[in-house]
Amino acid sequence: MSPALRLSALPNIPRRCAPVLFAFFMATSLSGALSAAITAVNTGLGTGFVGRWLHAYALAWSFAFPAVTIVAPRVRALVERLTA
Numbered sequence: 001m002s003p004a005l006r007l008s009a010l011p012n013i014p015r016r017c018a019p020v021l022f023a024f025f026m027a028t029s030l031s032g033a034l035s036a037a038i039t040a041v042n043t044g045l046g047t048g049f050v051g052r053w054l055h056a057y058a059l060a061w062s063f064a065f066p067a068v069t070i071v072a073p074r075v076r077a078l079v080e081r082l083t084a
Contacts, residue, residue, distance in 0.1 A: 023068040031060035 013021065035056040043052055
């Protein structure tokens with residue numbers, strides 16, 4: 001199945017939900033990657049890594065989502081002013 005067909009099967013989400021979706025995907029990707037890296041550096045990749053990482057990830061995401069929700073509009077406005 002081609003990527004275009006798979007995307008067309010997704011529900012059509014209203015544009016007004018875009019800021020929340022952006023915050024969700026940004027918080028999910030960044031908190032996942034950063035918590036994995038920091039957990040690996042601090043404790044290694046040995047036994048129990050996945051459990052430690054998931055714990056750190058849940059904690060990081062709970063801070064990242066509200067932070068992105070609050071900060072992203074301000075950052076967009078700053079970028080708009082700097083590039084206009």
